[in-house]
Every structure is written in C-alpha cells, then in structure tokens.
Amino acid sequence: MPEPDIALSLQGLTAGYEGPDVLRGISLDVPRGRIVTVVGPNGHGKSTLLRTVSGLVRARSGRVLVGGAEVQALAPHRIAAAGVAHVPQGDLLFPEMTVHENLMMGAYREADAGVIEARLAEVHALLPRLRERHRQLAASLSGGERRMVGIGRGLMAGGAILMLDEPSLGLAPLVIEQIYEVIGRLREQGRTILLVEENPARVAELCDAMHLLDNGEIVWSGPPAELMDRDELLATYLGG
Numbered sequence: 001m002p003e004p005d006i007a008l009s010l011q012g013l014t015a016g017y018e019g020p021d022v023l024r025g026i027s028l029d030v031p032r033g034r035i036v037t038v039v040g041p042n043g044h045g046k047s048t049l050l051r052t053v054s055g056l057v058r059a060r061s062g063r064v065l066v067g068g069a070e071v072q073a074l075a076p077h078r079i080a081a082a083g084v085a086h087v088p089q090g091d092l093l094f095p096e097m098t099v100h101e102n103l104m105m106g107a108y109r110e111a112d113a114g115v116i117e118a119r120l121a122e123v124h125a126l127l128p129r130l131r132e133r134h135r136q137l138a139a140s141l142s143g144g145e146r147r148m149v150g151i152g153r154g155l156m157a158g159g160a161i162l163m164l165d166e167p168s169l170g171l172a173p174l175v176i177e178q179i180y181e182v183i184g185r186l187r188e189q190g191r192t193i194l195l196v197e198e199n200p201a202r203v204a205e206l207c208d209a210m211h212l213l214d215n216g217e218i219v220w221s222g223p224p225a226e227l228m229d230r231d232e233l234l235a236t237y238l239g240g
C-alpha cells in the first residue's frame with residue numbers, strides 16, 4: 001500500500017503559555033482530503049493545539065510539517081502562507097465591517113483579483129446566505145451566520161488545510177446541524193480539515209479519524225465509529 005499523502009503532520013508537539021506545558025507530545029497526521037477531529041473536554045488544550053499549529057503559540061519542542069516542510073519556527077503569517085487557514089473559536093469577525101469585507105480579509109495575502117473572485121464564488125456557492133447578506137454588518141448577524149462568515153473567511157485564504165475550532169460552540173441544535181452540513185459539503189469537495197470539537201457524537205459520521213485529547217495528551221486514536229462504541233472511554237474522558 002502506498003503511503004497516504006499527509007497534508008499536515010504533528011510530531012511530538014509540546015507547547016504552553018507562561019507556566020507548565022499545556023500540550024505534551026502530540027503526534028497526529030491529517031491526510032490530504034480527509035477530516036481529522038480532536039475531541040476532548042474544555043480546557044484540555046484543543047484550542048492551544050490549533051494555535052500552536054498556526055504559530056500563535058510557540059512550540060517548545062516537536063515539529064509541525066505542512067506538505068512535508070517544517071513550519072513550527074515560522075511566524076504566523078508565514079505559516080498561513082504555507083497553506084494553513086485557522087478559523088478561531090468564537091469567530092473573531094470585525095463587527096463593524098460587512099459580510100463581504102470580513103470575507104475579503106481572509107484573502108489579504110492574495111494579489112490576483114481573478115483568484116479572489118473565484119474563491120468568493122466558491123464561498124457563495126457553499127454558503128449562499130452570505131451572498132444574500134453581503135452588505136450586512138457582521139455585528140447584526142445571527143450566531144449561525146457569523147460562524148458561516150468565519151468559515152467563509154477561512155476558505156478565502158485559499159490554504160490547503162482548514163483548521164476549525166469548535167464550530168458548534170454556543171449555537172442552537174438546529175444551527176449546529178446546518179454548520180456540520182456545510183462541513184459535510186467541504187468533505188465532499190475533498191478539503192483537508194483539522195477539526196476540534198467537544199462532543200464526538202456530533203462529528204462521528206463526518207470525520208475520517210478521531211483523536212481523544214486529555215490533559216494535553218492524546219490518549220486514544222482511531223476510527224470515529226470505534227470511539228462511539230467504547231462506552232468506557234466516553235465515560236472516563238468525556239463524561240459519558
């Protein structure tokens with residue numbers, strides 16, 4: 001069997017803030033065209049993991065490989081240029097800017113107007129509501145619409161790897177379904193996604209591999225269906 005084509009590889013990644021390590025020896029691969037999910041309780045390092053990949057938090061040791069090239073020592077804008085788009089928790093939109101302006105912020109590194117237009121057409125095809133509301137201020141959008149702008153802005157960056165930090169956070173169940181429907185369509189398009197989520201049941205049918213993060217370490221990795229059958233793991237690490 002040929003080796004799978006690995007878009008993103010984390011190898012022994014250790015990182016933290018002022019104090020002790022928050023991430024301790026994280027290793028995982030994201031194959032091209034796949035969705036890989038990191039699940040775990042809040043406060044155990046999921047957001048820190050994505051921040052470390054995008055360079056916002058410095059790795060203390062270990063490696064981050066994007067398309068085989070080491071990036072962990074690069075500045076965040078250079079990691080973004082290498083193809084990593086990070087959609088942060090809580091959207092972090094510019095509230096006084098329109099939907100369109102927020103989307104365009106995602107493409108700030110791209111100089112070619114034709115490329116930007118093509119990306120915008122793709123985003124509008126995926127998220128038609130953003131086309132309808134393109135002149136509306138981000139501050140006046142619903143929570144679900146804001147989340148869609150966040151995802152759209154990530155796509156506007158044109159990176160090979162999309163990282164989504166808890167896209168379901170704070171949304172009503174019906175809206176969560178809509179957001180995961182969008183991610184399902186991204187999967188059909190063959191996008192490569194590293195997803196962080198608290199609740200594995202929400203994404204079990206959507207992703208190709210799951211890693212369980214507990215207290216900064218990966219304690220289990222495998223196919224999502226297998227995790228959903230492991231009641232003792234769910235009870236021990238995710239409270240049932």
Ligand SMILES: Nc1ncnc2c1ncn2[C@@H]1O[C@H](COP(=O)(O)OP(=O)(O)OP(=O)(O)O)[C@@H](O)[C@H]1O
Binds near residue numbers: 018040042045047049
């Ligand atoms: N900017 C920061 N400065 C110092 N410590 C931080 C900072 N951000 C997070 N931490 C700490 O790092 C640990 C992991 O937090 P992190 O946000 O990565 O967890 P999480 O699993 O994503 O949870 P949540 O979904 O609630 O954000 C926590 O103990 C948190 O207090």
